[in-house]
Amino acid sequence: MKVTINTLQKKKNIEKITAITAYDALFGRIFDGEVDVILVGDSLAQSFCGFSDTLAIGIDEMIYHTKAVCRAVKQSFVVGDMSFGSYQNQREAIKNAVRFYKETNASAIKLEGGLNRVGIVKSIIDEGIAVMGHIGLMPQFARSEGGYKIKGKNELDAQRLMEEALALQEAGVFAIVLEGIKQEVATQITQMLKIPTIGIGSGVDCDGQILVWSDAFGFFKDFKPKFVRYYLDGEELLKKAIRSYTDDVKTKRFPSIDESY
Ligand code: KIV
Numbered sequence: 001m002k003v004t005i006n007t008l009q010k011k012k013n014i015e016k017i018t019a020i021t022a023y024d025a026l027f028g029r030i031f032d033g034e035v036d037v038i039l040v041g042d043s044l045a046q047s048f049c050g051f052s053d054t055l056a057i058g059i060d061e062m063i064y065h066t067k068a069v070c071r072a073v074k075q076s077f078v079v080g081d082m083s084f085g086s087y088q089n090q091r092e093a094i095k096n097a098v099r100f101y102k103e104t105n106a107s108a109i110k111l112e113g114g115l116n117r118v119g120i121v122k123s124i125i126d127e128g129i130a131v132m133g134h135i136g137l138m139p140q141f142a143r144s145e146g147g148y149k150i151k152g153k154n155e156l157d158a159q160r161l162m163e164e165a166l167a168l169q170e171a172g173v174f175a176i177v178l179e180g181i182k183q184e185v186a187t188q189i190t191q192m193l194k195i196p197t198i199g200i201g202s203g204v205d206c207d208g209q210i211l212v213w214s215d216a217f218g219f220f221k222d223f224k225p226k227f228v229r230y231y232l233d234g235e236e237l238l239k240k241a242i243r244s245y246t247d248d249v250k251t252k253r254f255p256s257i258d259e260s261y
Contacts, residue, residue, distance in 0.1 A: 003036050003077040004107070005130060005174045011036075012196045017175075017208025019198055020216065023048055023065045027213060028072035035076055037198070039110065039210060040066040042081040043139070047214040054139045059086040059096050063103050070105035079132050080106040084140040087111050090123050097124040097131075110177065112138035114164030118171050125172040133168040135161060136202065137180025148225075150201075152185030165189045165197075177210065178202040180227075201227030 001007075011017050019037035022028045023044040031038055044065060045057040059082070066080035080100050087093035093111075100109050108130035111117065121131050136151045152158045161181060168176055175196045178186045183203025190197045190206050199206025211228065214220040219234040248254035 002075055005077075008036060008077060008175060008196055012194075012207050017196055017198055019208055019210035021210070021212045021214075022069050022073075025068045025072035028069035028078075031076065031213070032073045033075040036208070037079060037210070038069060038073055038076045039079045040069050040081060040106070041110075041212065042083050043212045047212055047220045053143055055084045055143060057083045059083050059099065062086075063100060066100065066104040066106050077108070078104075078106045079108045079110050080104055082109055082111040087117070087120055087124075090120055093120045093124055094127055097129045098127060101129050108132050108174065110134055112140050114160070115167055118164075118167045121168060121173060122171040131173045132198075133165075133173040133176035134179065135164045135168070135176060135181075136178050136186075139179075148180065150180050150182065152182040158182070158185040158188070161185055162189055162192060165193055169193050169195050175207075178206055201225060 008017055017037065018035040019039060020031055020035050021039045021041040021043060022031050023040060028038060040062065042054040042057050042062060045051040045054045049057065051057070062081055062083045066078070070078055082096060086096040097109050100106060109124070110132040111121065112134040114135045121133065125131050137148055139148070142148050152161050165176055173195065175198060176193070177200065178189060178197050179200045179202065181202040183205065186197065186199055186202035187205040196207035198208040198210050200210050212220070215228045216230065217232040217234040218230045218236070221235055245254065
């Protein structure tokens, strides 16, 4: 059955929400129905395009990848990430969010930002577009902040995060990603909100969890943040497979008679 905002919100305090990223139809098809939410995250800039941060990816690329995922996904709830620079002011934000809804089949968009983005979030929602918020460690701000910094480490920061979460809920987001937030602060935010929180590096008490698929399955091992758990050694498996294939080609074990016309 197709996951909707209603399905996700009803899970709060009852059942954990599961989420993972996907960037193409191939993996969208594999993950479809296995998780509640599939996020076409701008993390694809790093894990798939080799950039050092997420800033280089543009809205056209995000729409291209979201369209590919949507072609394959029938059950999970697809969220498309707004790229850096695509929602810097109200006019651009609405224009690009509308493009997302018109050109892809995504059920919602996600954008990073707290109090500084509440007005923009509200104006997108007023256009009839569902928005997922994202606060805490926001990778689009990592360059200007001089790195990936864990949030909520002191009382003032924790207070600000709670205000941001409440303001986004008030603006109408249906869920919020809490990234890189001290566990006790993420727990407090989760308990305080009516809408679900989806955590990444923010502890076990969030209403759900999300991981970048290439991290979770061991395909992106340049850097392993503390919160990543490897569920597969994908890189090693694939390397073994490619070596086995090239050996077979070189030794003429591939193709066999049965594999020839
Ligand atoms: O871009 C992304 O993959 C994300 C998740 C890590 C939440 O924003």
